[in-house]
Amino acid sequence: MIEVKNLVRMFQSGERTIKPVNNVSFELAQGTFASIVGKSGSGKSTLLSLLGALDKPTSGDVVVDGVSLAGMPDGKLTEYRRRDIGFVFQQFNLIPNLTALDNVMLPMEFAGVRRSIRTQRAKELLEQVQLDVDRHDRRINRLSGGEQQRVAIARALANEPKLILADEPTGNLDEQTGGHIIELLNSLRREHNTTILVVTHDRSLANKTDRRFRLQQGRLTEETAPKQTQGTAAAGTAAVAAAATVG
Amino acid sequence: MSVLARSVGNAFRNKIRTTAVVAVLAVAIGLALAMLVANQAVTAKVTELNASVGTTLTVNPAGGQGFEGGGEPLTVQQAATAAQVPNVTEVVGTKALRLRNATEMAAQGAGGAGGFGGQATTTMTTSLTPAVDAGTLGNRNQETGTTGSQPARTFSLPITATGTGAEVDSTGKALDITEGSGLGDYTAASKSALLGTTLAEKNSLKVGSTFTINDQTFTVAGLFDAGTAFGNNAVYLTLTEAQTLAALPGELSTMIVTVNSMENVDAAKTALQTALGTDKADVTQGQRNLETAVSSLDSVKNISLIAFVAALGTAGLIILLIMVMLVRERRKEIGVLKAIGAPNRTIGLQFVLEALVLVTLGSAVGAAVASFASGSIATALIGSSTTTTAAPGVRRATGGFPGGDPLGGANQLLTSVTASASPGVIAAGIAAVFGVAIIGALVPALLTARIRPIEVLRGE
Ligand SMILES: Nc1ncnc2c1ncn2[C@@H]1O[C@H](COP(=O)(O)OP(=O)(O)OP(=O)(O)O)[C@@H](O)[C@H]1O
Ligand SMILES: [Mg+2]
Secondary structure: OEEEEEEEEEEEEEEEEEOOOOOEEEEEEEEEEEEEEEOOOOOOHHHHHOOOOOOOEEEEEEEEEOEEEOOOOOHHHHHHHOOEEEEOOOOOOOOOOOOOHHHHHHHHHHHHOHHHHHHHHHHHHHOOOOOHHHHOOEEEHHOOHHHHHHHHHHHHHOOOOOOEEEEEOOOOOHHHHHHHHHHHHHHHHHOHHHHHEEEEEOOHHHHOOOOEEEEEOOOOEOOOOOOOOOHHHHHHHHHHHHHOOOO | OHHHHHHHHHHHHOOOHHHHHHHHHHHHHHHHHHHHHHHHHHHHHHHHHHHHHEEEEEEOOOEEEEEEEOOOOEEEHHHHHHHOOOEEEEHHHHHHEEEEEHHHHHOOHEEEEEEEOOOOOOEEOOOOOOOOOOOOOOOOHHHOOOOOOOOOOEEOOOOOEEEEOOOOOOOOOEEOOOEEOOOOOOOOOEEEEEOOOHHHHHOOOOOOEEEEOEEEEEEEEEEOOOOOOOOOOOEEEEHHHHHHHHHOOEEEOOEEEEOHHHHHHHHHHHHHHHHHHHOOEEEEEEOOHHHHHHHHHHHHHHHHHHHHHHHHHHHHHHHHHHHHHHHOHHHHHHOOOHHOOOOOOHHHHHHHHHHHHHHHHHHHHHHHHHHHHHHHHHHHHOOOOOOOHHHHHHHOOOOOOOOOOOOHHHHHHHHHHHOOHHHHHHHHHHHHHHHHHHHHHHHHHHHHHOOHHHHHOOOO
């Protein structure tokens, strides 16, 4: 269960202040697969980094299972990121001189998982994201963008997090591989009751999620079109928005 | 992959940079070590010089020195007086005799050796041929007042036979006996003698051979090496034997007085002069030129110590800057580690280990460089700052390797370094270098880790 309360993030850009996240509130029940869409520069990544405790809000709070992130000391926030969050960065942010396998093993090393188990699990995860076995021991800077993206996803799943925050996880993937990744995330939600929040420009991905949000000028609105009927999705977008944006 | 493996891997990530870092570190650390070696070499030399001349005083009859000059000769009674002076630990009397080759004397006629100064120096005949040529310049010793009366005369220097009360040379330094043995009791009459190596060679004499002084037969008990051609053209007898030969018992040419420590030399000199009387004896301090050598060596010693500290400081500064740069360059990596849940201590540890790998490599290469370089550095330092008297000491201090013997070099480095600084000081120095490296890596890494990951990830 994640509750977002009146979240504001302000940036000072020269004379102007910009608010990519301006008074955003919503709740996600455990095991929800949700998506956020929005124009480039609308503040999606900014919102996601606030939820992932990578950034601190100007005001407002994020409450995870009843615990507020706002009052948490630095060490606890690190532990939260390590244990509860799987973050897929828009720019992947992998360690370039380590192999794919080592990158996936890193979060488990920090969590104190035994070496043999780490290796085993990292291999499984890389297979799950369909990275060819001969790429496992290749260094990140020798992998293609799509390959790197899948390593980043595998790394996010390493510590079996309760919440996966993925910033355009299929942006560099072909349709088929992208579809497989969505399927993988969906199975996690089903089998481990993982909450998943993805930022995407991919309509087909968004349409497969339980809940769809749109971020516009710092404001979050929810689309209520039924997810099965893809044809009416666009029409439903503008219709009802207020449900989850109280406050 | 463990933190350690990652750190080692990172240390070699940029090979060119790693090589450059190790090379610069090696030079700084090598220089520091070499300075320590130089310091030790000079210290050893200073100690040696101080030990040899620093605490000896020479007493000559007033107005005379060696065979020249006038005044009353010194006596055994005066030696006893000198021994009573505070801080004097030993008084060695000597009696110098002048020996001339018997055949040469006969050829020149009885008066040939006359005309020396007023002091009662006894000239005697010997079977020995001097090992030193007089040379062709000038008319040495104003041999004859006449012009051209003996144009093709063969002439050679006299040989000095010194009766000594102990196994020391005229400067109070222990005789370096290279073959045979000493004369045992130097205060007893004895028909044994010590010969300089070149003199023995010239006369084809060995230990056990015999020669004559004033038609009395002496046996060669041992050979000594004074280090100079002139010094080796000499004979040492026991003091009593020399006095007997000269028929002047109780008379001394010089006294060599040893003072218990360097600090007391000046006081003892004044006291000795007073006790013996200025009109009776001249007290001089060893060889003054050595004193200046010691003082210039002292300055070299100080310079090498300053250079050591400076080199060590430089090494520290280099490490500090390199580490700060290295961590700054990898800000983003720190951000990623932090974002995926690495605790600050893990991040700190990773960079500290990386720093230690670099410093250890640098130190190892530096020590190797120092092993090769320290010998020549020490030689160059001492060689350029002292007179020829320093030569034997240098040989000893540096072990005589101009960079050709790595194993000996390492040994030499180890002994020199441990000799010039206590293990505690060395440990502190090493700890300082490593400490600087640790701080240089840890502080910027932790400062970066404290920033919100998103800011670090976004970069500057
Ligand atoms: N540190 C910052 N300082 C100033 N402005 C910032 C900062 N970070 C983000 N912004 C601004 O906030 C806005 C939202 O950025 P954000 O990265 O969240 O967009 P986005 O929705 O993820 O866009 P995209 O779809 O292109 O990834 C942008 O206009 C950006 O310029
Ligand atoms: Mg973005």
